[in-house]
Amino acid sequence: MLSRFRxxxxxxxxxxxxxxxxxxxxxQLIHSFDGSCNPIRMYSERDLNKATNxxxxxGMIHRDWNSRLYKGVHKERQILVKKFEADSSSYMDPLExxxxxxxxxSNMSKHKNVLKLLGCCLETELPTLIYEFPTKGNLxxxxxxxxxSIPWPIRLKIAIEVAGAVAYLHYGMPKMIxxxxxxxxxxxxxxxxxxxxxxxxxxxxxxxxxxxxxxEVITGTHGCLAPEYAISGRTSEKSDVHxxxxxxxxxxxxxxxxxxxxxxxxxxxxxxxxSYNDLEFTESENLCKTYLEAEVLEExxxxxxxxxxxLIGRCLKTNPDERPIMTEVAQSLRVLxxxxxxxxxxx
Numbered sequence: 001m002l003s004r005f006r007x008x009x010x011x012x013x014x015x016x017x018x019x020x021x022x023x024x025x026x027x028q029l030i031h032s033f034d035g036s037c038n039p040i041r042m043y044s045e046r047d048l049n050k051a052t053n054x055x056x057x058x059g060m061i062h063r064d065w066n067s068r069l070y071k072g073v074h075k076e077r078q079i080l081v082k083k084f085e086a087d088s089s090s091y092m093d094p095l096e097x098x099x100x101x102x103x104x105x106s107n108m109s110k111h112k113n114v115l116k117l118l119g120c121c122l123e124t125e126l127p128t129l130i131y132e133f134p135t136k137g138n139l140x141x142x143x144x145x146x147x148x149s150i151p152w153p154i155r156l157k158i159a160i161e162v163a164g165a166v167a168y169l170h171y172g173m174p175k176m177i178x179x180x181x182x183x184x185x186x187x188x189x190x191x192x193x194x195x196x197x198x199x200x201x202x203x204x205x206x207x208x209x210x211x212x213x214x215x216e217v218i219t220g221t222h223g224c225l226a227p228e229y230a231i232s233g234r235t236s237e238k239s240d241v242h243x244x245x246x247x248x249x250x251x252x253x254x255x256x257x258x259x260x261x262x263x264x265x266x267x268x269x270x271x272x273x274x275s276y277n278d279l280e281f282t283e284s285e286n287l288c289k290t291y292l293e294a295e296v297l298e299e300x301x302x303x304x305x306x307x308x309x310x311l312i313g314r315c316l317k318t319n320p321d322e323r324p325i326m327t328e329v330a331q332s333l334r335v336l337x338x339x340x341x342x343x344x345x346x347x
Contacts, residue, residue, distance in 0.1 A: 040106055041119030043130055047074060048121055052081050062138055064185070064199075066094060071133065078133035079118060084126040092217060097201040098127050104177060104200035105129070111172075113165040115188055115198040134188035134196055143184060143254050152301045154193050155251050156308075160337050161195040162187055163330035166244060169203075170237050170326050176206040178213070178235050181220040182243040184250055204235060212236035223257045228320055238320035241329065245315025249288035252308055253296060260291055285316040304336050 051072035062069040070081040105117040121128040169177045186199035202219040215233045226242035289309035297305045317323050
């Protein structure tokens with residue numbers, strides 16, 4: 001009798017979670033995309049427990065501020081299971097954030113450079129999302145420290161692919177979507193070094209007829225934020241361009257942005273003339289050019305390094321009106337990629 005009571009209680013709780021989570025997902029889909037959604041699979045809680053071996057520590061491959069990513073196997077297919085945790089220190093509703101990610105990821109899933117959302121589980125207290133499994137893991141694991149092992153052409157290829165995904169987010173969707181947290185930790189790599197953009201929890205749509213949104217809660221990663229967003233909470237497509245400029249610099253330099261700022265201060269001939277904040281907000285557009293030309297420039301990639309440094313400088317302009325839009329950035333990188341492919345081939 002006690003066992004039956006426990007089972008009935010468990011089933012009621014699962015049903016309650018399913019209804020609550022499903023309603024939140026549908027509400028967000030209607031709000032953002034008029035209810036449209038690419039087909040996704042529904043997984044049961046039992047499916048995911050079995051796939052991840054009850055979320056064993058040895059299967060966890062990445063951890064973010066309120067989520068953990070686990071490698072799993074379901075029906076002989078590798079999957080990436082994103083399990084969320086409630087964050088008592090956050091002002092944001094975790095269910096709303098997850099619903100936002102599902103709505104955007106499901107509508108971006110057909111883009112080859114976005115981590116493909118396979119499905120979700122609504123039976124857990126917070127919805128669990130299931131993605132394709134990126135064989136080579138997170139980009140951050142490849143470019144810091146041992147980043148020199150990744151050849152320049154692959155770095156450029158990754159940059160081109162991420163730029164295309166962000167440009168699509170801005171101009172290929174029913175509404176312009178601002179990612180708000182573009183960084184290496186939110187990009188994954190498959191077995192062929194194809195880049196996959198992810199993490200849309202804090203992404204925001206720009207209303208029709210508007211060029212920006214003023215948000216109440218500033219999200220994202222310190223150091224990667226555009227000055228106007230970090231200071232006032234005003235976000236626009238140009239905010240993403242600034243964050244992408246930081247990302248480009250890290251990809252090509254093989255160093256974290258904070259390490260580049262420290263390098264600049266240590267190598268400043270006028271020591272003490274610039275503070276960390278000055279470098280981060282007012283001198284950042286020249287920082288990457290200085291570092292790349294000093295530490296990365298080689299004869300075989302000379303033209304590309306110089307042109308990439310110029311592009312990064314434009315992306316990091318303090319005045320957002322002086323930055324290019326993402327379609328321009330993506331096109332500039334593609335031109336550099338074509339130049340490399342044609343180099344010495346007479347095309």
